[in-house]
Structures are given as structure tokens and as C-alpha cells.
Amino acid sequence: SQKIEQNSEALNIQEGKTATLTCNYTNYSPAYLQWYRQDPGRGPVFLLLIRENEKEKRKERLKVTFDTTLKQSLFHITASQPADSATYLCALEGMDSSYKLIFGSGTRLLVRP
Amino acid sequence: GAVVSQHPSWVICKSGTSVKIECRSLDFQATTMFWYRQFPKQSLMLMATSNEGSKATYEQGVEKDKFLINHASLTLSTLTVTSAHPEDSSFYICSARDTGGYNQPQHFGDGTRLSIL
Numbered sequence: 160s161q162k163i164e165q166n167s168e169a170l171n172i173q174e175g176k177t178a179t180l181t182c183n184y185t186n187y188s189p190a191y192l193q194w195y196r197q198d199p200g201r202g203p204v205f206l207l208l209i210r211e212n213e214k215e216k217r218k219e220r221l222k223v224t225f226d227t228t229l230k231q232s233l234f235h236i237t238a239s240q241p242a243d244s245a246t247y248l249c250a251l252e253g254m255d256s257s258y259k260l261i262f263g264s265g266t267r268l269l270v271r272p
Numbered sequence: 273g274a275v276v277s278q279h280p281s282w283v284i285c286k287s288g289t290s291v292k293i294e295c296r297s298l299d300f301q302a303t304t305m306f307w308y309r310q311f312p313k314q315s316l317m318l319m320a321t322s323n324e325g326s327k328a329t330y331e332q333g334v335e336k337d338k339f340l341i342n343h344a345s346l347t348l349s350t351l352t353v354t355s356a357h358p359e360d361s362s363f364y365i366c367s368a369r370d371t372g373g374y375n376q377p378q379h380f381g382d383g384t385r386l387s388i389l
Contacts, residue, residue: 193377195380200363200382200383200385201382201383202276202278202365202367202380202381202382202383203316203365203367203380204380205377205378205379208377248315248316258304258321258369258376259306259318259321260306260318260378261318262315262316263315264314264315265315
């Protein structure tokens with residue numbers, strides 16, 4: 160079955176630095192991958208979608224890469240701010256392509272002022 | 273745009289009570305909605321896919337008679353937790369997928385925290 164792995168340990172960085180979060184997957188070759196942000200007690204918020212034929216996608220201070228050979232996506236936040244502190248989830252489409260998403264466990268990011 | 277409203281945001285009730293949670297897409301039509309369950313410090317676990325006008329598709333291990341899903345219109349899906357017990361206490365989140373293409377993101381409600389005493 161599909162398996163999605165994100166670093167369960169929190170990432171603690173200084174304001175202004177670049178945060179890099181990792182998403183690895185196995186047993187599947189998804190057509191696209193998505194990243195979401197979740198704040199405590201709230202629902203996830205969509206950030207970026209990257210397709211299998213795209214190596215990189217950018218949106219303001221966010222950058223996502225997608226390496227289908229390594230089966231890995233990297234999520235970068237440049238010039239990080241304390242307001243970026245949240246849990247970041249990667250998600251892949253279900254193997255049966257029914258539009259459903261399978262989520263990783265998420266990585267908590269803490270940006271210190 | 274793409275706002276999903278979930279109601280109520282918090283429910284506390286006695287064991288044996290049935291609880292209904294509503295999920296509405298406010299500014300778009302959603303033929304497909306999804307229901308998730310999330311335990312503290314864990315990821316979202318998909319419970320079921322709700323399809324407008326047809327029966328929901330449940331994930332393995334999810335009791336369809338326990339978690340009743342109705343998707344009667346293009347903007348509303350409901351999840352009813354029947355005869356709820358303390359082990360059903362969790363954070364329930366819905367999402368809706370905008371129509372119009374394969375690679376569409378999901379838009380999430382803000383969740384319902386259910387506490388069964």
C-alpha cells in the first residue's frame with residue numbers, strides 16, 4: 160500500500176533562515192503531490208500543488224520540488240517568519256485515482272524570533 | 273473564494289447520543305466531499321468519500337452504520353455519528369473538491385471537535 164513519510168520531529172529554526180521539510184513516499188508513482196498548512200485546532204489550508212512533470216514550483220516565499228526518481232518532495236520556506244510556525248502536511252492522490260488524498264503525518268515547524 | 277464551512281465547531285454530549293456535523297461549500301459546487309478524522313498529533317485519516325446524489329464510499333475499517341453520510345446537494349454533506357461513545361471523541365474535518373479538472377486541491381472546513389462523555 161502507499162506509504163508517505165514526513166519527519167515527525169519538529170523543525171526549529173531561527174527567523175530569517177530557510178526551512179526545508181521532506182516528504183518521502185513508497186509503493187506508488189503519483190501524478191501530483193500537494194502541500195498543506197495546518198494550524199492547531201484548524202483545518203488544513205492548501206499551499207501548493209506540483210505535477211509529476213514539474214521539477215519545481217514557486218509561490219512567493221514557498222518552493223516545492225518533486226523528484227519522482229527519489230520519490231521525494233522538498234518544501235522550502237525562505238526568509239522564514241514566526242507566523243510560518245505550523246504543521247505542514249504533504250498529500251498524494253489515492254492509488255485508485257478517486258480524487259481522494261492520502262496525507263503524511265506532517266512536520267511541525269517552529270520559527271523563533 | 274473556495275470557502276468550506278463546517279458546523280458545529282465543538283460538541284460535547286453524553287454517550288449514546290447521535291451527533292450530526294454539517295459541511296457546506298459556500299461559493300462553489302462540490303460533487304465530491306471528504307470526511308476525515310484526526311487524533312492529537314496525528315495526521316488526517318480519510319473516513320469516507322461523499323458523492324452528491326449517491327452512496328458514500330467508506331475506507332476500510334470505517335463502519336458505515338456508525339458514521340452515516342448524506343450528500344443531498346452540491347453544497348452540503350452531513351456526517352452523523354450514531355450512538356456515539358467516548359472512543360468516538362476526535363477532531364472531524366470535512367473537505368470539498370472543486371469541480372473542473374483532475375488536479376484540484378481540496379478545501380477544508382475548520383473541523384468539529386467531538387467530545388463524548
